[in-house]
Amino acid sequence: MSAAALPDLKVHDTFPKLLALHAREHPNDIWLREKDLGIWNAFTWSQVAERVRRITLGLETLGVGRGDVVALIGDNRPEWLMGEIAAHAAGGMSLGIYRDALADEVAYLVTYADVKVVFAEDEEQVDKLLQLEERIPTVRHIVFSDPRGLRKYEDPRLIALKDLEEAGAARHAADPGRYDALVASGSGEEVAILCTTSGTTSHPKLAMLTAGALLRHCRSYLDVDLRGPEDEYVSVLQMPWIMEQIYAFGQALISRMKVSFVEEPETMMADMREIGPSFILFAPRVWEQIAADVRARMMDASALKRAMFAIGMKLGLKALDEGRRSPLADLILFRALRDRLGFSRLKSAATGGAALGPDTFRFFLALGVPMRQLYGQTELLGAYTIHTAKDVDFDTVGVPMAGVELRIDDPDPNGLGEIVTRHPNVFTGYYRNADETAHAFAEGGWMRTGDAGFIDPKGHLVVIDRIRDMSRTAQGDRFSPQYIENKLKFSPYVGEAVILGDGRAHLAAIICIRFPIVAKWAEKNRIAFTTYTDLSVKPEVIALLRREVESVNRSLPEKQRIAKFLLLYKELDADDGELTRTRKVRRGVINDRYGDIIDAMYRGDPRIDIDTTITFQDGTKQRIKTVIDVVDLDVAQPAPASKRRAA
Structure with a gap:
């Protein structure tokens, strides 16, 4: 598709209008795919448009009208996409909620936005809503698409998606022109989406986005990175994130690229290989995980394969630095690796x-x-x-x-x-x-x-x-914690890292091991362990991570090197408020929650006693009692600025 062939967004200025256009002009072309029980199910433009019409009119029977807020929570599914477009067609605003949001987070967003109807994918999400009881008084209806486990639930707010669609079909039979009138009355200048901000310092705010602005911005994006009906996109980032709204909704509705949904997050790489996408969008944490997994698989490879990998990477990186590609590296490594990852057709x-x-x-x-x-x-x-x-x-x-x-x-x-x-x-x-x-x-x-x-x-x-995260040591030397953290996370053994040192004499790091990969390394080296905490305190693991940190230090300016580090007894978790839902570190929370550990590390304590309790998402608690070693890397620590001037 050429840029000139893209729809006129002055006319088709909302999601429902673009869907109606493509259903009319390309009814039998496939738009969406979903893998279920190992089988890819396809949805044409006309099929999606028909279901959206039924859901829209069904929402009207529930009392949803212009200005009302409809929330959606669950995995990336075609039903989410259909539900969001239907909410817009009914005149409402959509609010995406991250699937792993805790009950308190859901309660805050739902009550703040006065949500009337929630699309909840399955039993897990329905339970999350039902346990809130009177804390979400505005919610009148909870629409579920997966009925498994819900047949005996008797809450009057529950309604199956198929029943909602049947109500919509009946309304269409009674008033055949109603849906078309609703779509035509929609305006691209009306707020269509309430999109949560990252919330690195507090509760997320809700940014009001009009459909017209989003679509026009997507059009600017496509001018730089054009795609069309022959292109494939696999949707894996959570739907509430703004960039997934841009790719899976805005760009797809303009360009008609196909959008596929994997069966489960755990099957993402295998499912993606079957599709062979031409475009993908991953958050940095996903790219880091893929790179780490590649390195982890090499641990189990034969000596010959490990040698080929080392040679291929050396040739490839050298060629990259010279502004070219290495045909030999492609032959012995990269071509097969791209195929294994599902990246062979990427544009x-x-x-x-x-x-x-x-x-x-x-x-x-x-x-x-x-x-x-x-x-x-x-x-x-x-x-x-x-x-x-x-x-x-x-x-x-x-x-x-x-x-x-x-x-x-x-x-x-x-x-x-x-x-x-x-x-x-x-x-x-x-x-x-x-x-x-x-x-x-x-x-x-x-x-x-x-x-x-x-x-x-x-x-x-x-x-x-972030400006607020840019830091200075006690000597006045500036450093970026995020830059150093990203260098650490290139290691397959580092899952998360937090760099400290603002106003301190030197830099230090709190590191979380990447448990699946470090566990595999430990098993290969016959190191017995029981839990994440137990593995993180093993001397061999500490020595392994020391080598990784020392390697990073060699690539950093002298004044930005890590002088001390420790391995935290648990993983940083968004459920604990330590990370945002897009996996950004909440530094204020880290400083407050682990303040005693940080103070002990800077005080010079070689070991830190830990006796604490952590609470899991299901409400169960576990006591953790251990001792953390503080690793001193013998990095030269400069005297404070006042002493240097005196000298």
Whole structure:
């Protein structure tokens, strides 16, 4: 599909209007696929449009009208996509809730937005809602699509999706023109989506997005990275995230690219290999996990395969640094590896939502994956910078899309300052939060991102870190915790890392091991262990991670090297508030929750006694009693600035 063949968004300015257009002009073309019980089920444009019509009219029978909020929670499924478009067709606003959100998080979002109807995928999500009882008084109906385990539930708010569709079909029979009238009355300038912000410091805010702005922004995106009906996209990132809204909804409805849904998160790589997508979008944590899994599999490979892998990576990285590809590396390693990962047909692969470490980026570029880095915010409709196909630089996030303006405010002598942005298609404000909306924009419609960065001589934007996270040691040396954390996470053995050192004499790190891979390493080396906590305190594991940290230190400037680290007794968890749902570290929570451990590490304690209780998602508790070793890496620790001046 050429850019000229894309729909006229002045006419087809909402999701339901675009769906109706394609159902009319391409009724038998496949749009969606879902794998269920090992079988791929396909949905044509006309089939999706028919179900959306029934769901829309069914929502009307439940009292949903213009301005009402419909929430959706569950895995990525065609029914989520249909339910969201139906909510828009009925005149309502959709609110996506992350599938792993805890009950308290769900209660906050549902009550804050006065949600009337919730689409809950299955028994797990229904139970989450039912246990809230009177805490969600606005919810009148809970629509479930998977009936397994729910047949004996008697809550009057529950209604099966198929029953809702039957009610919608009956309403259509009584008033055949009702749905078309609803779609025609919709306007692209009305708020269609309430999209949660990342919430790194507090409860997420709800950014109000109009369908017209989102679609126009998707059109700018497609000008840089065009796709069409022959292209394949596999939806794996959670639907509430702004970039999945951009890819699986906006871009798909404009370009007619096919969207496929994997059976389970655990089968993602196998399912994706069967589809052979031409476009993928993964969060940095997914790319890091894939790179780590590749390295982990090499642990079990034969000596010959390990040698071939080492030679192939060396040749590939050397060629990458010289601006070319290595045919020999492709022959002995990369071609087969791309096929194994399902990347053989990729035209473009993107990452966004947080910074991806340059080592991980280089790994995939050398592999032959056409990686591009994105940068943006929910309020600015997701990504608004991207690498062009012929100008990819793993140290940057690319150049602005058409119509996007960037500037750097209050730059230091090196040009580093706050990234400030504006473009025509931005959010209309925060839902029911006029004060935060007023604070979001500077004069002239510019929005402060809160990120520190600079523009390099090629015009590429370089993002360093959140401004509030940019730190200085006691000696005044600046460092970016995120940059160092990303270098650590390139190791297959590091699952998460938090760099400390703001106002301190030196840098230190709290590291969480990547349990599945470290466990495999331990089994291979005949190291007995029982739990994550037990494995993390094994001397051999500590020595393994010490080598990884020392390797990272060698790639860092002297004043940014890690002087001490410890292995935490548990994984950082979004359920505990330590990470956001998009896996960003909540540094304030870390500093508060592990303040005693941090103080002991900087006090010079060689070992730290731990006696604490952790609570699991199901409410069960476990007492953890252990001793953590603090590893001193013998990094030279400079004297405080006052002493240096005295000398």
